[in-house]
Amino acid sequence: xxxxxxxxxxxxxxxxxxxxxxxxxxxxxxxxxxxxxxxxxxxxxxxxxxxxxxxxxxxxxxxxxxxxxxxxxxxxxxxxxxxxxxxxxxxxxxxxxxxxxxxxxxxxxxxxxxxxxxxxxxxxxxxxxxxxxxxxxxxxxxxxxxxxxxxxxxxxxxxxxxxxxxxxxxxxxxxxxxxxxxxxxxxxxxxxxxxxxxxxxxxxxxxxxxxxxxxxxxxxxxxxxxxxxxxxxxxxxxxxxxxxxxxxxxxxxxxxxxxxxxxxxxxxxxxxxxxxxxxxxxxxxxxxxxxxxxxxxxxxxxxxxxxxxxxxxxxxxxxxxxxxxxxxxxxxxxxxxxxxxxxxxxxxxxxxxxxxxxxxxxxxxxxxxxxxxxxxxxxxxxxxxxxxxxxxxxxxxxxxxxxx
Amino acid sequence: xxxxxxxxxxxxxxxxxxxxxxxxxxxxxxxxxxxxxxxxxxxxxxxxxxxxxxxxxxxxxxxxxxxxxxxxxxxxxxxxxxxxxxxxxxxxxxxxxxxxxxxxxxxxxxxxxxxxxxxxxxxxxxxxxxxxxxxxxxxxxxxxxxxxxxxxxxxxxxxxxxxxxxxxxxxxxxxxxxxxxxxxxxxxxxxxxxxxxxxx
Numbered sequence: 235x236x237x238x239x240x241x242x243x244x245x246x247x248x249x250x251x252x253x254x255x256x257x258x259x260x261x262x263x264x265x266x267x268x269x270x271x272x273x274x275x276x277x278x279x280x281x282x283x284x285x286x287x288x289x290x291x292x293x294x295x296x297x298x299x300x301x302x303x304x305x306x307x308x309x310x311x312x313x314x315x316x317x318x319x320x321x322x323x324x325x326x327x328x329x330x331x332x333x334x335x336x337x338x339x340x341x342x343x344x345x346x347x348x349x350x351x352x353x354x355x356x357x358x359x360x361x362x363x364x365x366x367x368x369x370x371x372x373x374x375x376x377x378x379x380x381x382x383x384x385x386x387x388x389x390x391x392x393x394x395x396x397x398x399x400x401x402x403x404x405x406x407x408x409x410x411x412x413x414x415x416x417x418x419x420x421x422x423x424x425x426x427x428x429x430x431x432x433x434x435x436x437x438x439x440x441x442x443x444x445x446x447x448x449x450x451x452x453x454x455x456x457x458x459x460x461x462x463x464x465x466x467x468x469x470x471x472x473x474x475x476x477x478x479x480x481x482x483x484x485x486x487x488x489x490x491x492x493x494x495x496x497x498x499x500x501x502x503x504x505x506x507x508x509x510x511x512x513x514x515x516x517x518x519x520x521x522x523x524x525x526x527x528x529x530x531x532x533x534x535x536x537x538x539x540x541x542x543x544x545x546x547x548x549x550x551x552x553x554x555x556x557x558x559x560x561x562x563x564x565x566x567x568x569x570x571x572x573x574x575x576x577x578x579x580x581x582x583x584x585x586x587x588x589x590x591x592x593x594x595x596x597x598x599x600x601x602x603x604x605x606x607x608x609x610x611x612x613x614x615x616x617x618x619x620x621x622x623x624x625x626x627x628x629x630x631x632x633x634x635x636x637x638x
Numbered sequence: 639x640x641x642x643x644x645x646x647x648x649x650x651x652x653x654x655x656x657x658x659x660x661x662x663x664x665x666x667x668x669x670x671x672x673x674x675x676x677x678x679x680x681x682x683x684x685x686x687x688x689x690x691x692x693x694x695x696x697x698x699x700x701x702x703x704x705x706x707x708x709x710x711x712x713x714x715x716x717x718x719x720x721x722x723x724x725x726x727x728x729x730x731x732x733x734x735x736x737x738x739x740x741x742x743x744x745x746x747x748x749x750x751x752x753x754x755x756x757x758x759x760x761x762x763x764x765x766x767x768x769x770x771x772x773x774x775x776x777x778x779x780x781x782x783x784x785x786x787x788x789x790x791x792x793x794x795x796x797x798x799x800x801x802x803x804x805x806x807x808x809x810x811x812x813x814x815x816x817x818x819x820x821x822x823x824x825x826x827x828x829x830x831x832x833x834x835x836x837x838x
Contacts, residue, residue, distance in 0.1 A: 245813040551663035
């Protein structure tokens, strides 16, 4: 082939220019290009244009790329994923599923009949309320009793988060409590008044401070803050609340000890099984793996104000990994990790956490409190930090949308 | 007190991938550092605005992190990552949620100088600046299909095989589409020169 022969196809000409032709075709096209001024000029034009295009790319300054890296790493860490795995489900979801798996499963017809019965109860309840009947206990109490204090707390959080999303917080949202209305449930924002976000936060904070006291004295104490917040509630309601709070506290205590025992047993640590008694004030020593990890990052056994944000963020992936692979061998170790994870989430969320971040942070703190067991220091720090977090939320005027 | 982030700049791509897959998540930061500029430039060229490009790049890295165990050992990480960026950018284009393309006079990504100033090297010849602006304008007039394939070739330095894989088309189609895109670019340049001859 020479310059007098027909021009090659453009595809081949450009592929020759890009070095993408097979050797036999490359030789043929090259022979033509060497003798063909028009083809050489076309290749030169395209090369120049592409060079200009590449050189003219709108590259931002280096500072932008640094920020980009930070955002990417924050997203990667926040996504809580590991290579080769789909997004890890939130711990709360996993726990819920575990609990569900332990419950005896009812056949569908049993569920259907249960739901029918519940619907009938609700209908009857509505009819009685309309006729002015006085309720000693609301129908929903049974639901609360079954779902334990955690459910009440999570409802409380969810209500709080929802109100924050809507920006509701004014007194006009408070619902008047009539003498014939159902007895308000402890922690139930709907029953007490949907607009009292700050009061709710104070109430939970007070309860947390109470819960920081030794279990023996705390279990018999009614949540004082909750009662104080509801001074205007009728005495009948107060009596209902106190009774329910006592039940909740007792249940909380038994659930706490059971969960701690379960987790410790799962970790196969050389310690008493859940059914066996343990020394009341024995504090379990920290596991070697966690100790080594904390030492590596220069972190104390329990998070404290001396720990910097950077330290927490840098240690977070390793802590998560340790937790994931079961390196936190005792319940207090799990509490330590939870506490650090809560702090890391808090640092990432900044001053205006979105509802998901609020849930995540509060969940970590609550698990830390629960798992702390007899370790008074972990419990104290976790309670104080949760109280501090809730107080900050209470001061925050509105929820901001998640950051990109 | 704060432990310094380990310097991993001397590690190979393979070693970094192994570290990340082994749980050292912060090693991924080095992968990001190595590839972020080309990733951004490719995303920016395809999406034609900074905000979409920023979203695309961040999403691409999260996807890459999740799929890192599927990275072929021994290969370079950049082409693999840029394929993810190209696909994500295309999805962004097709989602219909994209923002308007930036004009040459829009402010830069960090609120700085507009593109027309940014692409100009202060030390360069004004004629070169004019030519760069001209080719940018010509590129902006191309169809989406042509812009994407040219961006992958020019900004991403993709091989034909990589383009074929990313766009899920045969190599023959890559060859013909790229040739048409280049012809279209030459044609647009010719039109611009006829319309505004004084700009050169």
